[in-house]
Amino acid sequence: MKLIExxxxxxxxxxNRIIRSALWMNMADKDGRITPQLYxxxxxxxxxxxxxxxxxYSMVDPNDRPNPGMMGIYDDSxxxxxxxxxxxxxxxxxxxSIQLAYGGSxxxxxxxxxxxxxxxxxxxxxTTGITPKEMCxxxxxxxxxxxxxxxxxxxxxxxxxxxxxxxxxYLLSQxxxxxxxxxxxxxxGSIENRSRIFVDVIxxxxxxxxxxxxxxxxxxxxxxxxxxxxLRVSHAIEIAKTLxxxxxxxxxxxxxxxxxxxxxSPARTKINKPELQSYFLEPxxxxxxxxxxxxxxxxxxRNFNHLQDILDETKIKYFSMARPLLCEPSLVNKWKxxxxxxxxxxxxxxxYREGEVGCVIQEKRRNNKND
Ligand SMILES: Cc1cc2nc3c(=O)[nH]c(=O)nc-3n(C[C@H](O)[C@H](O)[C@H](O)COP(=O)(O)O)c2cc1C
Numbered sequence: 239m240k241l242i243e244x245x246x247x248x249x250x251x252x253x254n255r256i257i258r259s260a261l262w263m264n265m266a267d268k269d270g271r272i273t274p275q276l277y278x279x280x281x282x283x284x285x286x287x288x289x290x291x292x293x294x295y296s297m298v299d300p301n302d303r304p305n306p307g308m309m310g311i312y313d314d315s316x317x318x319x320x321x322x323x324x325x326x327x328x329x330x331x332x333x334x335s336i337q338l339a340y341g342g343s344x345x346x347x348x349x350x351x352x353x354x355x356x357x358x359x360x361x362x363x364x365t366t367g368i369t370p371k372e373m374c375x376x377x378x379x380x381x382x383x384x385x386x387x388x389x390x391x392x393x394x395x396x397x398x399x400x401x402x403x404x405x406x407x408y409l410l411s412q413x414x415x416x417x418x419x420x421x422x423x424x425x426x427g428s429i430e431n432r433s434r435i436f437v438d439v440i441x442x443x444x445x446x447x448x449x450x451x452x453x454x455x456x457x458x459x460x461x462x463x464x465x466x467x468x469l470r471v472s473h474a475i476e477i478a479k480t481l482x483x484x485x486x487x488x489x490x491x492x493x494x495x496x497x498x499x500x501x502x503s504p505a506r507t508k509i510n511k512p513e514l515q516s517y518f519l520e521p522x523x524x525x526x527x528x529x530x531x532x533x534x535x536x537x538x539x540r541n542f543n544h545l546q547d548i549l550d551e552t553k554i555k556y557f558s559m560a561r562p563l564l565c566e567p568s569l570v571n572k573w574k575x576x577x578x579x580x581x582x583x584x585x586x587x588x589x590y591r592e593g594e595v596g597c598v599i600q601e602k603r604r605n606n607k608n609d
Pocket of ligand 1: 259260261262263293294295337403456492504505506536537538539558559560561562587589590595
C-alpha cells in the first residue's frame with residue numbers, strides 16, 4: 239500500500255490517503271451562510287492535492303451554535319450554497335465530506351449562552367460553566383431527525399459523505415463519557431447504551447441517504463479525564479465495533495473531552511521532535527486492529543515517510559491533518575514532488591485567535607515578501 243494511490247471507500251474515490259481534518263474557520267456569517275472567503279478557502283484546498291476534505295463543523299440546529307462563524311446546514315435554504323461549494327471542490331477532482339455537529343454545553347457563542355442546550359444529563363460543563371438540559375426521549379428523537387435532515391441536505395448538495403462530530407466533548411461524544419452521561423435509561427450506563435445515540439443517528443441517516451453515500455464518525459480514543467470520568471481506549475474499541483456494526487464506513491480517531499476544564503486540546507502544540515508527531519498512533523493502531531472498516535489516524539501527522547511507515551506496519555489506512563493544511567493548502571502536492579519536504583506548520587495554535595482563523599506563519603511569510 240502506498241500513501242499516494244487511489245482507493246475507494248463506499249462511493250468515494252480518493253486519489254491518496256491524506257485527508258484534511260475538520261477545521262472551523264470562523265468565516266461564515268451570523269446565520270451560518272457561506273461567505274466568499276470560505277469558498278476561496280475550500281477552492282485553494284481542493285487544488286492542493288488532498289485525497290478528501292472534511293469541512294469545518296456545521297450546525298444542524300439553528301438553536302445550537304457552539305462557535306460563531308460556523309457554517310449552517312439546518313434548513314433546506316442552505317442546499318444551494320453548499321452545492322456551489324461542493325461543485326468548486328469537485329471541479330478540482332477532490333471529494334468532500336461535511337462535518338455535522340451539535341454543541342450543547344460546549345457552546346462558546348456569546349449570543350447562545352442563555353439558549354436551552356441539550357445534554358445527556360444536566361451536568362455542568364467544567365470549561366464553559368453551562369449546565370445543559372437533560373434530554374428526554376423526544377429530544378433524542380428530535381436530535382436524530384436534525385442530523386438525518388442535515389445529512390439528506392448534504393447529499394442533495396452533492397457532498398460525498400458526512401462526518402458526525404462524535405469527539406472533543408460535543409453533544410454526541412458527551413453520551414459516551416461517563417462524567418457527562420449519568421442516565422439510567424437505555425442511553426446511559428453500559429457502553430452499549432452510551433453508544434446507542436450514535437447507532438440511532440447512523441441507522442436513521444443510512445435509511446435516508448441510501449447505500450451510495452459514506453458515513454464517517456470522528457470519535458475519541460480517550461477523553462483525557464480522571465479515572466472513572468472519561469473514556470479509555472478499551473471502551474473506544476468497543477464503541478468502534480458498535481459503530482462499524484451500525485453502518486459507519488470510516489472512523490477518524492481523536493482524543494480529549496474539552497468539557498473537562500483541564501484545558502487539554504486535541505490540537506497539541508510544540509510538535510518539535512519526530513517522536514512527538516502522530517501523537518495518537520498507539521491507541522489508533524489498537525482500534526484499527528479491532529475493526530474491518532478503515533481508520534484515520536489524526537493529530538500531529540507531519541512527516542510523509544513516517545506516515546508511509548505507519549501504513550506499512552499497521553492496519554491504519556488513512557491520515558488526516560488540519561493545521562499543516564491551513565498553513566500550506568498545497569502541502570500534499572509538495573509531498574508528491576518531494577517526500578522529504580518539511581511542512582512549515584510549527585503547531586503553535588496561533589490559528590486559534592479572535593476573529594477569522596488564519597495561519598500566523600503563512601501571514602509572516604506573506605508580510606516579509608511584501609516588505
Ligand atoms: C483552528 C482549528 C479549528 C478546528 N476546528 C475543528 C472542527 O470544526 N471540527 C473538529 O472535529 N476538529 C476541529 N479542529 C481539530 C482538528 O480537526 C484536528 O483534530 C487537530 O487540529 C489535530 O490535528 P493537526 O495536528 O493535524 O492539526 C480544529 C483545530 C483547529 C486548530
